[in-house]
Amino acid sequence: MTPMTSDVAVIGGGPGGSSAATHLARGGLSVALFEREVFPRFKVGESLVPATMLMLERLGVLERVERGGYQIKYGATFHDQETGLGHTFYFLEGMPWPNWTYNVPRADFDALLLDHSRKQGVVVHQPATVSGVAFDADGVTLDVDSGGDRLTHRARFLVDASGRDAFLAARRGRRSRVPNLGKVALFAHYKGGARFPGREEGNVRIYLFEGGWFWWIPMANDLTSVGAVVHARVVREHAGTPEALFAEMVQRCRAVAENLAGAQPVTPIHRAANFAYTNAPVVGSRFLTVGDAIAFVDPIFSSGVFIAMRSGELAAQAILAAFADGRFTARRFAAYERKVWRGVAPFFKFIHKYYEPSFLDLFLQPRDKLGMVRAVLNVLSGGAFIRMPWRVRASLALLFGIARINTWVRRRAGKPVESRLEW
Template identity: 30%
Template sequence: MTHDIGVDTDVAIIGAGPAGAAAAALLVRSGLSVHVLERSRFPRFSIGESLLPQCMQTLDEAGLLSAVEAGGFQPKNGAVFTHRAHEAVIDFRDKFSDGWGTTYQVERADFDQRLIEAAAAQGARVDFGVTVTGFRPDAQHPCLTYFDESGHEATLAARFVLDASGYGRVLARLLGLGRDPRLEPRMALFTHVEDHIQEPNFDRDKILIGVHPEDASLWYWLIPFSHGRASVGVVGDVDTLSAQGGDAEQRWQRLIEAEPRFRELLRDARPLRPVASLQGYSADVTRLHGPGYALLGNAGEFLDPVFSSGVTIALRSAQQASPLVVRQLRGDSVDWQCEFERPLRQGIDTFRAFVDAWYDGRLPSIIFHDAHPATIKRMISSVLAGYAWDTSNPFVSAARRRLTTLAELCGHAPVASGDSP
């Protein structure tokens, strides 16, 4: 498809992460010209390393799956939850929804580079080291202003703009779209290690999620990578984590030592990078679209890292937006609210219900209960595997109510009226 005279590209995409790469690949496969602007130089470090099986469908549809499979990443088929002496296993292959039951745990520097290189090989133009500083929304000819690394200012005129800038949230900042994310502010402390885990019963095909033995508001992740490496992090409220030591390294070490399972598994671990901290990551916007633009993934809304939903939502948003862009640029009428924002947010709201239930204790009471009917366990497994848009699943169509009822059946104290949205 050729673009209009006076327009530089059919679609401009801000950001070359998973959402930007997937959207670029999907759009060029539909015959559109695509120009991606990325602030960083790749490869670059990022968290969000434990994918969900639902991602695989989008990667396959975008022609990116073979690039991922060539990466030699650690396979993943589920999650193990641990709290004190209790352990619960969720196997994504045993789920309610149709679709993939396995995926990968990835070092994002390599994963993201593979995706954007594969998108470029399909025909997308990608410029690194450029910073978007201005945006003019327009239903027909939106325009971006950006600077390259030498300080040269340029404009990029397009027929549509997709913001896949992740935590940079470029258009949300430029257009004042941000709003209260309705989640408590939390902090994550994390690093990569050579894990040297020797325990024969440790399952590298699953992410390990731990709960602090004394303070259930604190939780841990251990994401095994290939070649004996792992990502290890701790998440909690800012004040509690800040009270654990003078710097991020001390806080992380003290918290790891406080959780028996993590302390034992990581007793011989060696750090590969300094412990980093991230806070204020939850975000939301008043709208995910406007004249000539739409927001993808974390550029619009990010919840919490607990169920690894970030990359899944990013890829899902690219999958939903791309055919709508194609239709609009062909002259069809597109209702972005009904066809993009509303259905995308329905799945995000399912994840939000599970995140809320995790932090208020309802979901741990369910996960660590030892006598679930198999059907219910498969329904919960489906959501945790990323199938948060499958409304045939009662834990999607009525997530909050079902989680509350099931938690009470598992012995959790009823949630008082008004305590849970």
């Protein structure tokens, strides 16, 4: 059988794959995208960051998303049940991205982005599972299972956007778990959960409690995504069902229990485990990876979809340049890899710091000295992966420096300093 062909083949039709594919097609390449699942499909990860709006604009899909009727979000509210501290951050005005964004049911949002790719000329094969890959000097050959048929696809370049499956790393590279981040998430959608007044309605809410933390993501049509992130140990030691464990965690987190009084679940309890890892290789001769296929650490700052879309955009730029000069060696893509690690570093650092009491104390009682709140908001908005002015870098360094002093003060006062990662 004559194989199907394209300039670029993309594995995965999530936000990373559809973004890369759309930019590549708009850049004049022929693109075939393979997505295993039929959309719309349930997916976790509904809270976006404001810099995502820039990504949507550059894809040419912003107006369509704006017509989608999604819940608008102006900020993020954090609360720690143990200390009683809490703070709401409102996204900054006057930045290159708006001071708001959306919370989106991913089933709908991902389907919309993939449909946009199709409209931009991407040939989408769905459901189609890529099951084998072989590289040679001129390109890549994929084995694809599509609706019971086995197909062969030939492309000059491959984008791995297969998400946490990490197609290439699992077969040809390595997956490294991030130490101490052995967490499990249990989550569901609810109708009838508490709504908050005015501008607060769409705020993503993060509730820390002794057993872990909850996310509370209000969406349109009275829908709320509620998820508990707990240490894997808690799950291992629990003899009951995931539903019973989830109910127990709700009871332990007073704010969530109150907010859910009178609410009804409209999905089963879903579960995600072992989601903190980094993968390798990120680039190689005739391939590169985007989004969750590169790394994922923790959802606390709602950065996953944005990182997937931004890396998809940067990947497309690197690939278009490679096609322009006809060179596809791994070295050609080293700059892309550097940009991605530099872009995700502030998120990863914040996530690690967030679990340290000395940092959390500062984070939940922020004082707007020397641009520190602006710097925090830059990271929370996703801006750190767009541009990192030296002032923001300096303010963040100062914040982390003060957190170190705070650790010393806490230790002297006999207060706990250990990272809550160890929960």
